[in-house]
Amino acid sequence: MSWFRDFFLPMQGTSHAAAVDNLFMFIVFLNIGFFLLIAGLIGYFVLRYRRKSAHDRVGKVTHHLGLELTWSIIPLLLCLVVFFWGFKDYMTATVAPGDALEINLTGEKWIWTFEYPDGMRSLGELYVPAGKPVKLIMQSKDVLHSFFIPNFRIKMDVLPNRYTEQWFQSNIPGEYQVQCTEYCGKGHSGMNAKIVVMSPTQYEDYLQNGPPNLRSMPLAELGALLYESRGCATCHSINGTKGQGPTWTGSFGNMRKMTDGREMMMDENYIRTSILQPQAMVVSGYEGIMPTYQGLLRDREILALIEFIKKQK
Amino acid sequence: MSSHTLPAPGDTHGHDAHGHHDPNLQHHFVEMAQQFDTAKLGMWLFLATEILMFGGLFVGFGLQQAKFPEAFKAAHHHLDRNMGALNTVVLLISSFTMVLAVWAAQTGRRKVLITNLILTLACAGTFLVVKYFEYSHKIHDGLLPGKFFHYAQGQPNEYIFFSFYFMMTGLHGSHVVLGMGAITWLLIRAIKGDFGPGYYTPVDLVGLFWHLVDLIWIYLFPLLYLIG
Amino acid sequence: MATTSTPVTHHGGQHAPHASYLEDPQYRGLMSWLTTVDHKRIGLMYLWSVLTAFLLGGLFALALRLELLTPKEDFMTAETYNKVFTLHGAVMVFLFIIPAIPAALGNFVLPLMLGAKDVAFPRLNLASYYVYMTGAIMALTAILTGGIDTGWTFYTPYSTTTGGAVTLMTFSVFVLGFSSIFTGINFVATVHKLRAPGMGWFDLPLFVWGTYATAIIQVLATPVLAITLLLLAFERMFQIGIFDAKLGGDPVLFQHFFWFYSHPAVYIMILPGMAIISEIIPPFSKKHIFGYRAIAFSSVAIALISFIVWGHHMFTSGQSQLAAVIFSFLTFLVAIPSGIKVFNWVATMYRGSISLDTPMLYAISFLLLFTIGGLTGIFLGALSVDIHLHDTYFIVAHFHYVMMGGTVIAFLAGVHYWWPKMFGRMYNETWARIGCILVFFGFNITFLNQFAMGAKGMPRRYYSYLDQFQGNHIGSTVGSWVLALGLFIAAGVLLASLRKKYDAPDNPWGARTMEWETQSPPITHNFPNNPVMQHGPYDFDAPAVRRES
Incomplete structure (x- = not known):
């Protein structure tokens, strides 16, 4: 029957998903059964008792207590079954085991940021080990969001000034789509993220060296990717227009005046410092509003950005 | 057929028929008592909506108070209990004069009716004057929420208390003003001599409304002024 | 008694003893309409107004479906799309569905069913219409001066921080609420005080029970x-x-407050729909309604339980687990009375004499669609499954099956049922049935696709989406065209009938409720003399009554 389930539901990423699906399919059969019963009765009555003349003989019964009790009590009992079944799985889904890997999740218009216990952060991509419970401690910086992982059948709203939690444990390595399901404005449809479930050895490797698919990527290409995905593009243009921060076009290797009057050469060291301690040297004419990327970028990623900036002539 | 049909008092031609019976009887009612009962039921339903509307604020206040008990207790010291108590007394008196007004209308005492309506209006006016002094004092202290709020001392969440304070007393105050409008209208009609033992529905209904306004204040006073 | 029974097929039009309320010589010209206190005229003014709102909301819906034909941005930007789906929801809920059945059809029919000359407070009734129009004009102004992009639910803190005309729209809905309260107060007082002599509570037509239960909710929930x-x-x-x-406040408090109203409001929308179905199935089956008391009490039960289930909109909102469990349990309780009604309606058809005229076709459509709407609610009451389905297209499909498949189809059933009474004309039966069948299939194509993609994880309120969902979106969009075609045919058929002379019999369907005992269309004061209850509303054995002056 799994083809029948797959017709309705996305692939199962966790054992909780399997439990939810069992109830879902139970209700599907319940629905089909009751619908066929009611539609069948209507169809039969319409055909059988179609009006033939204005003086058809009709039934005289106006009520029947036994019948009415039957169709009140049977649905009620079925509803109670569904209630307890849903209740049981809900409790397992909301109470995380004590040994879970805790990850802080921040939602803001319109990106998801994950912070690992060691302080490492990542945007829009969460890498987790397979076979280990993962607990998300979530909060929002602005409006309501909701973190929905269809394959895990879980979802929870993300609120400002308050923490909400959810957890999962996936044993199947792979990539899982995350979508925002609480309306949050213009970028709501695009507020996606990815959860990558890895085998434990891959996960250790990831903690050391970053995502495997990026490791072999040429530096400049990786830089271009980071430019978009890490939010640089919001303030720094690569077509020469002035944004919240200086454009990257034609900047590398030139001298610039700082707000404190010094002249600085735009070289590798300047860029590295500006990424890690943005307030140290701010180019004249701009405000020091850039957040630090300390802990957000690995060494190779900084090199990649420098390489990318060099290419912007 | 005729045995099944009630005599219809002059209703066959609708509005034309007003001359045949009490001019205050609307065409779709059979008799004055039915019209009076219906109007009263309508008023009670309206009062139910009023209670539920204030109910929302009361529930919100209760939830926030449970969340920040200290802040609410600290904030309520800014309110002047004496002024609150004075206003409670004033409103209670106005309810009493309103009762007298209804009685006067029922028993056809036109002068007593007019006097009591004026007294009720005077009490309502007094209430608003006292409220004016309370408000201006608080605004002076920078307790009005929003961009006017500049009261820096005290607990961080006193802000919410004053939001509720101004919302609740403001909404109540607007009801006092509406009530005064209605009483003024009664007064004009009373002077014209519209009311008597046969027809005093408007006086009765406005009376009910006025008691509700009074009742809400009786809940608001301890809730806001007498915490802890 | 014998003098009162004339053949059901009596043609009242040509030989009408009195001019109808539509051309009463005492009330002529535009001003007589704008200042009318006649419940029938106010009902008609409401009818045209809500139909205009329905057209507007429907055009918004078609635009949304068109944008969703492909996964990427087509002709609407994200901002435009967000405004359009907000307007679709707000217009449909506040300007159309809530007033549609009570204020338009209910206003017209309720006093007639009770044998009353008018509602209890005719001037309040007119005031309610003008308050409604004021709210509608404010809403239009808000749309034209900046729009609203909060969704019809106005969730905080998005709604307190976004730009546009949200404040004006909020006041508009506030004002519309008062129109709804006025109608509610009027109906409760009317049912209590203006019943015909001899008409006890259990002689009331079920439409009256339904609108009465609705009115109670309107009065008690709208102030919140x-x-x-x-x-x-x-x-x-x-x-x-x-x-x-x-500032120390609580955005979730808004959701509690909002759903404390808006869940009962769901029943403000569906109870009158159910009430119409209870009225239509008996005459078209020529059979007494099955389980009168069960249907009547279930309306009241639904009205009461509806006040304590609001938290099931918030299973993922961060409310406590205990609260979620309690609300889930209560939700299953409210499902039972609705189920009872469906079984009772079906049982009414058993051994009847069933004729499939247009109102009955719509009523059967309602039975099938509402059954799907109700059954799919079981998924959403179950906590663990709801967590997966919440805020996906599954929800969108579910509430459209209840609101559109339920309420709007019932509204259409009611319009076709009472049209001869309201306007004195019969419409083209063949084309009206074609319209109904197109609506039925178009609706199913549109929303079955949405169930499918919702369960697969397609979130709602997305203007662009993942490629995997495109198949269902195309199906849904094509379905919306079929649905629109059906609705336009239905509208055309009804409007075309207005060009004819009066040709409707007083009682074209052979019904036994009191509104059919006066002429079509009725005279200004409804009945030539004060009617008295002579037989029950579903007593098809009793001879028909026609009241001559």
Whole structure:
């Protein structure tokens, strides 16, 4: 029957998903059964008792207590079954085991940021080990969001000034789509993220060296990717227009005046410092509003950005 | 057929028929008592909506108070209990004069009716004057929420208390003003001599409304002024 | 008694003893309509107004479906799309569905069913219409001056921080709420005080029970929405902070307040629909309604339980687990009375004499669609499954099956049923049935696809989406065209009938409720003399009554 389930539901990423699906399919059969019963009765009555003349003989019964009790009590009992079944799985889904890997999740218009216990952060991509419970401690910086992982059948709203939690444990390595399901404005449809479930050895490797698919990527290409995905593009243009921060076009290797009057050469060291301690040297004419990327970028990623900036002539 | 049909008092031609019976009887009612009962039921339903509307604020206040008990207790010291108590007394008196007004209308005492309506209006006016002094004092202290709020001392969440304070007393105050409008209208009609033992529905209904306004204040006073 | 029974097929039009309310010589010209206190005329003014709102909301829906034909941006930007789906929801809910059945059809039919000359407070009734129009004009102004992109639910803190005309829209809904309260007060008082002599509570037609239960909810729930929206508007204007987390307030409190109104409001929308179905199935089966008391009491039960299930809109909102469990349990309780009604309606058809005229076709459509709407609600009451389905297209499909498949189809059934009474004309039966069948299939194509993609994880309120969902989106969009075609045919058929002379019999369907005992269309004061209850509303054995002056 799994083809029948797959017709309705996305692939199962966790054992909780399997439990939810069992109830879902139970209700599907319940629905089909009751619908066929009611539609069948209507169809039969319409055909059988179609009006033939204005003086058809009709039934005289106006009520029947036994019948009415039957169709009140049977649905009620079925509803109670569904209630307890849903209740049981809900409790397992909301109470995380004590040994879970805790990850802080921040939602803001319109990106998801994950912070690992060691302080490492990542945007829009969460890498987790397979076979280990993962607990998300979530909060929002602005409006309501909701973190929905269809394959895990879980979802929870993300609120400002308050923490909400959810957890999962996936044993199947792979990539899982995350979508925002609480309306949050213009970028709501695009507020996606990815959860990558890895085998434990891959996960250790990831903690050391970053995502495997990026490791072999040429530096400049990786830089271009980071430019978009890490939010640089919001303030720094690569077509020469002035944004919240200086454009990257034609900047590398030139001298610039700082707000404190010094002249600085735009070289590798300047860029590295500006990424890690943005307030140290701010180019004249701009405000020091850039957040630090300390802990957000690995060494190779900084090199990649420098390489990318060099290419912007 | 005729045995099944009630005599219809002059209703066959609708509005034309007003001359045949009490001019205050609307065409779709059979008799004055039915019209009076219906109007009263309508008023009670309206009062139910009023209670539920204030109910929302009361529930919100209760939830926030449970969340920040200290802040609410600290904030309520800014309110002047004496002024609150004075206003409670004033409103209670106005309810009493309103009762007298209804009685006067029922028993056809036109002068007593007019006097009591004026007294009720005077009490309502007094209430608003006292409220004016309370408000201006608080605004002076920078307790009005929003961009006017500049009261820096005290607990961080006193802000919410004053939001509720101004919302609740403001909404109540607007009801006092509406009530005064209605009483003024009664007064004009009373002077014209519209009311008597046969027809005093408007006086009765406005009376009910006025008691509700009074009742809400009786809940608001301890809730806001007498915490802890 | 014998003098009162004339053949059901009596043609009242040509030989009408009195001019109908539509051309009473005492009330002529535009001003007589604008100042009318006649419940029938106010009902008609409401009817045209809500139909205009339905057209507007429907055009918004078609635009949304067109944008969703492909996964990427086609002709609407994200901002435009967000505004259009907000308007679709707000217009449909506040300007169309809530007033549609009570204020338009109910106003017309309720006093006639009771044998009354008017509602209890005719001037309040007219005031309710003008308050409605004021709210509608405010809503239009809000749409034209900046629009609203909050969704019809106005969730904080998005609604307190976004731009546009949200404050004006909030006040508009506040005002519309009062129109709804006025109608509610009027109906409760009318049912209590203006019943014909001899008409006890269990002689009331079930439409009256349904609208009575609705009116109770309108009176008790709408004020809470009013205060919520007032707080929201003040939040936007003066930052009072009650819903603002930064100032110590609580954004989830808004959701509690909002759903405390809006869940009962769901029953403000569906109960009158159910009430119409209870009225239509008996005459078209020529059979007494099955389980009268069960249907009547279930309406009241639904009205009461509806006040304590609001939390099932918030299973993923961060409310406590205990609260979620309690609300889930209560939700299953409210499902039972609805189920009872469906079984009772079906049982009414058993051994009847069933004729499939247009109102009955719509009623059968309602039975099938509402059954799907109700059954799919079981998924959403179950906590663990709801967590997966919440805020996906599954929800969108579910509430459209209840609101559109239920209420709107019932509204259409009611319009076709009472049209001869309201306007004195019969419409083209063949084309009306074609319209109904197209609506039925178009609706199913549109929303079955949405169930499918919702269960697969397609979130709602997305203007662009993942490629995997495109198949279902195309199906849904094509379905919306079929649905629109059906609705336009239905509208055309009805409007075309207005060009004819009066040709409707007083009682074209052979019904036994009192509104059919007066002429079609009725005279200004409804009945030539004060009617008295002579037989039950579903007593098809009793001879028909026609009241001559």
